Amino acid sequence: MLTIYGNQNRFCDGITRRNFLKVGTLGLGGLTLPQLLRAENASSKRNRHKSVIMIFLPGGPSHQDMVDLKMDAPSEIRGEFKPISTNVAGLQICEHLPKMAKLMDKMTVIRSMVGAEDNHYAFQCLSGRHKKNSPPGGWPCLGSVLSKLEGPVDQSVPPFVGLSPAMGHTPWSDAGTPGFLGVGHAPFKPNGAGMGDMVLNGMSLDRLSDRKQLLSSFDRFRRDVDSTGLMEGLDSFNEQAFGMLTSSKLLEALDIQKEDARTRDRYGKGDPKNRDDGGPKLMEHFLVARRLVEAGARCVTLAFSRWDHHGDNFGALRQDLPLLDQGLSALISDLHERGLDKDVSVVIWGEFGRTPKINKDGGRDHWPRVSFAMLSGGGMKHGQVIGATDRLGGEAVERPVQFGEVFATLYHSLGLDVAKVTMPDLSGRPQFLVDGCQPMKELVG
Numbered sequence: 001m002l003t004i005y006g007n008q009n010r011f012c013d014g015i016t017r018r019n020f021l022k023v024g025t026l027g028l029g030g031l032t033l034p035q036l037l038r039a040e041n042a043s044s045k046r047n048r049h050k051s052v053i054m055i056f057l058p059g060g061p062s063h064q065d066m067v068d069l070k071m072d073a074p075s076e077i078r079g080e081f082k083p084i085s086t087n088v089a090g091l092q093i094c095e096h097l098p099k100m101a102k103l104m105d106k107m108t109v110i111r112s113m114v115g116a117e118d119n120h121y122a123f124q125c126l127s128g129r130h131k132k133n134s135p136p137g138g139w140p141c142l143g144s145v146l147s148k149l150e151g152p153v154d155q156s157v158p159p160f161v162g163l164s165p166a167m168g169h170t171p172w173s174d175a176g177t178p179g180f181l182g183v184g185h186a187p188f189k190p191n192g193a194g195m196g197d198m199v200l201n202g203m204s205l206d207r208l209s210d211r212k213q214l215l216s217s218f219d220r221f222r223r224d225v226d227s228t229g230l231m232e233g234l235d236s237f238n239e240q241a242f243g244m245l246t247s248s249k250l251l252e253a254l255d256i257q258k259e260d261a262r263t264r265d266r267y268g269k270g271d272p273k274n275r276d277d278g279g280p281k282l283m284e285h286f287l288v289a290r291r292l293v294e295a296g297a298r299c300v301t302l303a304f305s306r307w308d309h310h311g312d313n314f315g316a317l318r319q320d321l322p323l324l325d326q327g328l329s330a331l332i333s334d335l336h337e338r339g340l341d342k343d344v345s346v347v348i349w350g351e352f353g354r355t356p357k358i359n360k361d362g363g364r365d366h367w368p369r370v371s372f373a374m375l376s377g378g379g380m381k382h383g384q385v386i387g388a389t390d391r392l393g394g395e396a397v398e399r400p401v402q403f404g405e406v407f408a409t410l411y412h413s414l415g416l417d418v419a420k421v422t423m424p425d426l427s428g429r430p431q432f433l434v435d436g437c438q439p440m441k442e443l444v445g
Helices: 033-047 123-127 142-150 193-197 205-225 230-245 249-254 261-267 284-295 313-337 403-413
Strands: 051-056 083-085 092-094 107-114 160-162 299-303 344-349 371-377 384-386 396-398 422-424 430-432
Touching: 051 123, 051 142, 051 284, 107 396, 107 403, 123 142, 123 403, 142 160, 142 299, 142 403, 142 422, 249 284, 261 284, 261 313, 284 299, 284 313, 313 344, 313 371, 344 403, 371 403
Parallel strands: 051 299, 051 344, 107 384, 160 299
Antiparallel strands: 083 092, 107 371, 344 371, 422 430
C-alpha cells in the first residue's frame, strides 16, 4: 500500500482527498498507480514542443581556421592554427575548440555550404532565402513561420524571441523579419524598448482585462473593414502582449539569476561592448536561449561576436574561439543533460566564408563560394562531417549543400513537411517553406 498525503479537503461524497490518494493493488477512482503514472507521462509528452536555436556569427567566420583546416596547403593559405582530434574518428577541428571536440558525436559539421551572397546580413541565415525576387511583403524567417503555423506553446511566452543585440552594422542585429506574415509574427526582442513596457505600473489585472475587452471590440470593427490581412497579425501581437503582462513566466526565463551559480559559470560571462561596427560577446545569451525554449519559445535567435576579420584574423580568433567553445559546448551539453536534445535543434553559421589566401594585413576577406555550418540536436543523426572542399578550402568538391536544404532539415525536425505545407503571401499565392529543397538524408534519412 502506498499512501500519498495531501490536504484534508472533502469531496461532495464525504471522501477526503487524503483517502482518495491511497493507492493499492486494486486502485481507487478506477486507476491504479501505474495507470496514473502512464497518464502523467502521456500528458507531459503532449506538453512538449519542438523548437530551434539559431546562432548567427556576424561577419563571416573563417571555415579554414575553425572546422576545415588545410595543413597541406601553402603557408599563405594554411594559417597559424593546428587541428586536434575529436571524439569522432577521423574528424578534426581547430585547437582552440577543445570543448567542442569532446562533443562532436553530438554535432554535425557541414564543410560545403554554397549559395551564399556577398552581403553582410543575417537574412539568409534566418530565412534560407535571398532577398531578391521576394514576394510582396518579403520572405518570412523561420521563427515567424513557426509563430504563424504553430502559435504559442504558452500565451505568456512569445513563440519567437530574438536576442540579437544592437550593433553598429544594423543588418547583423537582425533577429528575423516576418515578411508577408505581418508584424504579429515578428520576434519579441527583450533587448529592445519593449521590455520597459512589461510593467503594469499600478494597473490591476481587472482593469487590464477591461481594457483588453475594449481593445478587442475596436479590433473586431477594424478587422471587418480590413482587406490586407494585417489585423490578424495585430490580434496575435496583442494576445502575446496581454499574456506577457499577466504572467511572470517570460521574465523568469530571461532572468539567468534563477539558474544555479555553477550553471551560469559553465556558460561563462560575456562582454556587451561593440567593436567597430558590431560584436558583443554575450555568453549569457546561450543560457537564456536554453531557458526560453524550456519555457515555451519555438524559435530563439542570437548573434555572437564579430567575425569579419580582414586584418589580424588569428589574433581575433584567439580571443573569440575559446568563448564560442565555452558557450556552445555548455548549451549542447545542457540540452542533452536535460533531455531536450530530441526536441531542440541548434544551428550555427555565418553569412559566408573567408578567402583561402591570407591578405597583407594578416586577415581573410569575403568568400561566398563556400562556408560552413554546424548542427546539433533535433533528433538528427550526428557525429559526422558532410561535404568537403578542395585542398585550398576555396571550392566545395563533395556534397555541396544549399541553405534551403538545411532549412528543410530544420523544418522536418520541427514536424513540418516542406513538400506539403504552404502559406499564402499578401497576394494570396501559396508559398512553400523552402524552394525546391528536401531534408538532408544524411541527417534525417
